[in-house]
Structures are given as structure tokens and as C-alpha cells.
Amino acid sequence: MSTGLEIALAEAVATVLWIGHTGFPRVGLAVLVTAPLLWWAQALPAFGRAAIGTTLFALGLWASATWGGATGIVDDGRIVIDEVAGAALVLFVLRPRRPSVAAFLLVAYVTIDRVKPWPVDRAEAIPGALGVMADDLAAAGIVLAAAALASVVLRRLA
Amino acid sequence: MTDLTDLTLAEAREGLAKKSFSARELTQAHLDAVAKARALNAYVLETPEKALAMADASDARLAKGEAGPLEGLPIGVKDLFCTEGVRSTACSRILDDFTPRYESTVTANLWRAGAVMLGKINCDEFAMGSSNETSAFGPVVSPWRRAGSDAALVPGGSSGGSAAAVSARLALAATATDTGGSIRQPAAFTGTVGIKPTYGRCSRWGIVAFASSLDQAGPITKSVEDAAMMLQAMAGPDAKDTTCADMPVPDYRAAVSRGVRGLRIGIPKEYRVEGMPAEIEALWQQGQDWLRAAGAEMVEISLPHTKYALPAYYIVAPAEASSNLARYDGVRYGLRVPGRDITDMYEMTRAEGFGREVKRRVMIGTYVLSAGYYDAYYLRAQKIRTLIKRDFEEAYAAGVDAILTPATPSAAFGIGEKGSGDPVEMYLNDIFTVTVNMAGLPGISVPAGFDAQGLPLGLQLIGRAFDEETLFATGRVIEEAAGRVTYPQPWWG
Numbered sequence: 334m335s336t337g338l339e340i341a342l343a344e345a346v347a348t349v350l351w352i353g354h355t356g357f358p359r360v361g362l363a364v365l366v367t368a369p370l371l372w373w374a375q376a377l378p379a380f381g382r383a384a385i386g387t388t389l390f391a392l393g394l395w396a397s398a399t400w401g402g403a404t405g406i407v408d409d410g411r412i413v414i415d416e417v418a419g420a421a422l423v424l425f426v427l428r429p430r431r432p433s434v435a436a437f438l439l440v441a442y443v444t445i446d447r448v449k450p451w452p453v454d455r456a457e458a459i460p461g462a463l464g465v466m467a468d469d470l471a472a473a474g475i476v477l478a479a480a481a482l483a484s485v486v487l488r489r490l491a
Numbered sequence: 492m493t494d495l496t497d498l499t500l501a502e503a504r505e506g507l508a509k510k511s512f513s514a515r516e517l518t519q520a521h522l523d524a525v526a527k528a529r530a531l532n533a534y535v536l537e538t539p540e541k542a543l544a545m546a547d548a549s550d551a552r553l554a555k556g557e558a559g560p561l562e563g564l565p566i567g568v569k570d571l572f573c574t575e576g577v578r579s580t581a582c583s584r585i586l587d588d589f590t591p592r593y594e595s596t597v598t599a600n601l602w603r604a605g606a607v608m609l610g611k612i613n614c615d616e617f618a619m620g621s622s623n624e625t626s627a628f629g630p631v632v633s634p635w636r637r638a639g640s641d642a643a644l645v646p647g648g649s650s651g652g653s654a655a656a657v658s659a660r661l662a663l664a665a666t667a668t669d670t671g672g673s674i675r676q677p678a679a680f681t682g683t684v685g686i687k688p689t690y691g692r693c694s695r696w697g698i699v700a701f702a703s704s705l706d707q708a709g710p711i712t713k714s715v716e717d718a719a720m721m722l723q724a725m726a727g728p729d730a731k732d733t734t735c736a737d738m739p740v741p742d743y744r745a746a747v748s749r750g751v752r753g754l755r756i757g758i759p760k761e762y763r764v765e766g767m768p769a770e771i772e773a774l775w776q777q778g779q780d781w782l783r784a785a786g787a788e789m790v791e792i793s794l795p796h797t798k799y800a801l802p803a804y805y806i807v808a809p810a811e812a813s814s815n816l817a818r819y820d821g822v823r824y825g826l827r828v829p830g831r832d833i834t835d836m837y838e839m840t841r842a843e844g845f846g847r848e849v850k851r852r853v854m855i856g857t858y859v860l861s862a863g864y865y866d867a868y869y870l871r872a873q874k875i876r877t878l879i880k881r882d883f884e885e886a887y888a889a890g891v892d893a894i895l896t897p898a899t900p901s902a903a904f905g906i907g908e909k910g911s912g913d914p915v916e917m918y919l920n921d922i923f924t925v926t927v928n929m930a931g932l933p934g935i936s937v938p939a940g941f942d943a944q945g946l947p948l949g950l951q952l953i954g955r956a957f958d959e960e961t962l963f964a965t966g967r968v969i970e971e972a973a974g975r976v977t978y979p980q981p982w983w984g
Contacts, residue, residue: 337509340510402555404508405562410742
């Protein structure tokens with residue numbers, strides 16, 4: 334049973350400190366606001382990155398489930414913690430050295446997340462909080478796969 | 492704290508989610524408001540015990556984190572929807588105390604989403620009317636009044652009770668039906684939002700039939716976002732209605748904030764009818780300016796068969812009505828007036844049970860379907876219907892995304908003011924709305940301003956089939972530009 338305080342906390346987490354309530358460009362805004370923190374965190378050792386990434390994912394699951402359970406809205410557009418978790422995955426795995434590369438990766442990630450190609454659309458269809466988080470992780474996965482492919486191609490060309 | 496009845500559906504849902512108040516408190520506030528507003532005659536049956544029981548169940552689900560999208564939100568149900576164990580009369584004497592043993596699909600969907608039923612709402616008898624004056628329970632009085640006048644006004648019809656209840660804050664939202672404009676016209680008269688979705692978007696199962704090829708359920712609400720929330724819950728495939736589309740319901744609420752940049756909005760030249768009041772013309776122009784300022788492009792279009800829509804509608808609809816209403820014979824439902832023999836009993840029951848307007852339409856329908864007249868009237872009307880549909884298809888094929896028109900040719904009029912001598916005077920109210928039903932398209936009425944006497948006026952947006960999303964996005968732009976309509980001052984108690 335969720336208390337009022339729990340729901341308020343879940344709302345704050347799910348909407349990344351109420352950024353999700355700001356309207357249409359909320360996804361980009363949430364990623365933009367959290368990008369400096371993620372940039373800082375990507376320099377941490379593997380254990381630190383894994384801990385932060387896992388915590389973000391777990392918090393996202395809890396907050397989405399609690400807020401979704403209270404509002405009754407399936408995959409509420411105001412939930413943006415999932416996009417931040419996906420952005421973290423991109424930066425934590427690829428660890429770009431230059432901010433411009435990080436910015437490019439995040440723009441690519443947000444674009445894929447919005448366009449929702451396969452398998453992002455399939456992941457989004459998973460019911461419940463897992464579905465809320467899974468499509469963003471799938472979008473991050475596409476960016477990671479594309480980066481790996483680009484890396485192989487560039488190495489061959491070099 | 493704000494009066495709980497002032498909240499929109501979305502605001503109330505947010506308050507429940509944050510536990511600012513309980514579903515019981517919200518429901519009780521509305522029940523109290525309903526009890527104080529009986530002068531409006533908006534409800535024909537109040538169900539306070541059922542409402543509080545449903546609210547308590549909602550509170551339990553909210554506490555468990557198992558809430559539905561409309562959890563704990565008190566709404567009214569037009570008396571055309573069959574509700575299990577709750578009297579459903581279509582506001583006709585002929586259905587008397589008919590209590591269905593089944594639930595209409597639309598209301599079942601709403602209860603599944605967590606909504607709470609406050610009661611059954613008044614409407615024109617069998618939804619036949621444009622002023623809510625044909626109800627067997629008496630007319631609904633609009634909560635709106637002309638500036639400086641105490642004259643009672645109509646709330647429009649046939650869903651006048653639904654519109655009056657929402658406008659007077661006697662429900663957060665209400666179900667309604669639209670056969671020729673019965674959602675959009677009362678919404679325009681009362682400063683509320685009303686959407687008639689595409690034919691087939693909502694199941695008609697369990698809704699008392701008027702004209703089966705035209706009837707469609709939809710919501711009347713306080714805002715465009717609320718309309719999106721309601722329709723989201725009401726719509727969906729239904730195996731029990733073969734005309735109900737087997738397609739998923741899009742995320743309407745997400746579409747509300749989509750904006751109109753890049754959209755092409757059609758302005759049909761045939762809707763500039765002779766004698767249209769200057770303030771309606773000005774409102775229509777204002778709507779175009781708002782949409783243009785938001786990034787949409789206005790395109791003049793032609794819907795050449797518009798002028799035939801109203802006469803064709805008043806052949807098709809009564810024809811279907813005469814057929815649908817044949818079932819009310821005193822044997823299976825409600826009222827039975829004894830007679831010398833079975834034929835006499837049929838005749839006595841129907842004469843006693845049906846009101847004047849229903850009888851008129853049944854007679855028109857029977858006449859146009861009768862041998863010798865079928866080809867001259869009904870068949871020709873159906874051909875016109877095809878041409879009207881084709882007009883819209885051609886406009887949309889040319890790249891128009893939605894069409895903007897006035898919702899009504901005037902603001903609300905006084906009770907008894909129209910149609911007593913000449914019914915055509917009343918039928919002309921539907922002039923801007925019937926084409927949408929004839930073509931099976933979605934249409935939304937959004938409050939956009941006031942007339943010189945302070946009465947609300949609405950603009951209508953007509954969309955492509957199954958593209959209610961564009962209507963919500965476009966309607967929201969008009970709503971924001973016009974500013975939320977203030978509620979009428981409660982003179983009723």
C-alpha cells in the first residue's frame with residue numbers, strides 16, 4: 334500500500350524532479366538537465382558506473398510502478414526517469430572523451446527513443462513498469478550497437 | 492482548498508493520485524452539488540448509494556496502487572445507456588421502469604477504468620431533439636442565462652442533460668451520444684467540450700438505438716484533455732457490435748499537446764450560410780487566426796453537397812428510427828396499455844408511450860420507407876449521403892488534416908422559443924453538425940467565445956476517419972487561445 338509520501342517521492346523520481354510536468358519537450362529537457370551529472374559519472378570506475386546505472390534502473394522501475402499505480406496511466410508521458418536511465422547506459426558504456434561526441438550520442442539516443450523503431454516499439458509493449466523502462470534501454474542498445482559497428486568500420490578503413 | 496466540483500477530470504485524477512482527497516470526498520461533493528441543482532432537471536435518476544460504494548472501491552484500489560485511468564472520478568451517464576440494475580428509460584414513457592440486466596459496453600469500459608456513476612442524465616426522448624425539450628421527464632434548464640435576464644434557456648440536445656451537468660459542475664464528465672449533433676451542439680451551448688468520435692470507434696452495444704448507422708457515443712467534458720481521457724476509456728473493439736472497429740485506441744491524451752504546426756485546416760465555403768449571425772462569422776474567423784498563429788495553414792475547400800445534408804439526414808434518421816422503435820410494442824419492454832386485442836394494445840401503448848416528436852419521426856420514417864416512396868425519398872437520401880462522404884474524402888485527399896466550422900448557427904435559445912409551430916426551425920440547429928454523422932467522421936466542439944449576451948459559442952473541428960488525435964491537438968490550441976470558459980454563476984441553489 335503506497336502512502337502519500339511514497340507517491341510524492343515516486344512522482345519526483347519518475348518525472349526527474351517534476352521536469353516531466355513541463356510539457357512537450359520534457360524528454361530532451363530531462364536528458365539535457367541530467368547530462369552534466371551523467372558526464373561526470375561516466376568517468377567513475379566500472380563498479381561506480383554499474384552501481385549508478387543499476388540504481389537508476391531500479392528507481393525507475395519503482396517510481397514508474399508506484400506513479401502508474403496511483404494515476405492509472407499506462408506509460409505516462411510525464412515519466413522521464415526511463416529516458417535518463419537510457420542516456421546513462423549510452424554514456425556509461427561508450428564513455429566518450431569529448432563533450433561534443435557525448436552530445437551527438439545523446440541526440441541520437443533521444444531521436445531513436447522518439448521514433449521508436451524495432452525493437453524499441455516491441456519493448457514498449459511490455460506491460461507495466463518494465464515496459465516503461467525497457468523501450469529506453471532498447472533505444473540505448475541501438476545506439477551502442479551502431480557505435481560498435483561504426484568503430485569496426487572506422488578501424489577497417491584506418 | 493478549491494471546491495472539488497471545480498476541478499477538471501485531469502486535475503481531480505491528479506489530486507486522487509497524490510491523495511489530496513479521497514474518491515469518497517470527491518463523489519460526496521458532487522452528490523451534494525447534484526442535490527442542490529434539481530432545478531436544472533439534469534439528472535433523471537440519482538444513484539448516491541451506488542456512487543459511494545463505487546467510490547469506496549476506488550479508494551481501496553488507489554490505496555493498493557491498482558488504480559485505473561479514471562479511478563474514483565464521478566461522472567454522469569446519459570439515460571440512453573443501459574446500466575445493469577439501474578433504470579434506463581431513454582427519457583421515454585414507453586420504457587417506463589425498464590431496468591436492464593446488462594451493462595452497455597461503453598459504460599462497462601468506464602467502470603473498468605475506475606469511474607464512479609453519479610446517476611442517469613436527462614436527454615431528449617430517444618435522443619430525438621436539439622433542445623432537450625422532448626424528454627418525458629421535462630426539459631433540462633441550462634445553467635447559463637443571458638446577461639440581465641432570468642429567462643430559462645435550453646442546454647441544447649439531445650445530450651442537454653450531460654452538457655448542463657458538466658457545465659453546472661454536477662459531474663466531472665458525462666457520457667453522451669450523437670446522431671446528428673447531439674454531443675457537439677449542447678457542448679457549444681454550454682461552454683463544454685464534446686467529441687463525437689468516428690462511427691465505429693465506440694461500441695453501440697447496450698445504447699438505446701435511434702438511427703443505427705448514425706449513432707455514436709462520446710463524452711462531454713470541461714476540457715479537451717478530459718475529453719481525451721474519457722474517450723480513451725470509452726472506445727475500443729467489441730465483438731458484440733459488428734459495426735465497432737477492430738482497431739487499437741491510440742494514446743489520445745498524448746496527442747492533446749501535439750500542436751498544429753504544419754497542419755492544413757480546411758475552411759468550407761458552403762458553411763457560410765445565408766443569415767448567419769455576424770458574431771458566429773467573427774468567431775469562425777477568430778478560430779482561423781488562432782490556428783494560423785499556432786503554425787497551421789488555412790485552406791479554403793468546397794463541400795458542394797452540404798446543402799442537401801439536412802434534408803437527407805431528416806429522411807435517413809427517421810427511417811432508421813421508425814425501424815428501431817418498432818420493438819416498443821408493450822410486450823417486451825416497459826409500458827403496456829391494455830387494449831381490446833393485441834393490435835389495440837400495440838396502438839394504445841405506442842400512442843401513450845411515445846412523445847410528440849418521436850411520433851412525428853416514426854411517421855416520417857414509415858412514410859419514406861413505404862412502398863412507392865422508398866425510391867423517391869430513402870434511396871435518394873442514401874445517394875446524397877454517399878456524395879457528402881465523397882466531398883469529405885476529396886478534401887482530405889487534397890491534403891487537408893482537419894476542417895474548421897462553427898458548431899451551431901446561434902447561441903442557446905429560450906425554452907419554448909423554437910420549433911413549437913414549425914419543427915424545421917428546430918432541425919436547422921443541426922445544420923453544421925449533421926454532415927459529420929452522414930459521413931461517419933469524428934467531430935469535436937470546443938468553446939471559443941461568447942455572444943453579445945454572454946452565452947457560450949463553440950467551434951467545430953471535423954477530422955479524418957479514426958483520426959481523433961488531430962482533433963484533440965487542434966482543439967487544445969483553440970481552447971488555450973480562447974481561455975478556459977468560466978463556469979456559470981450558480982443561480983440554482
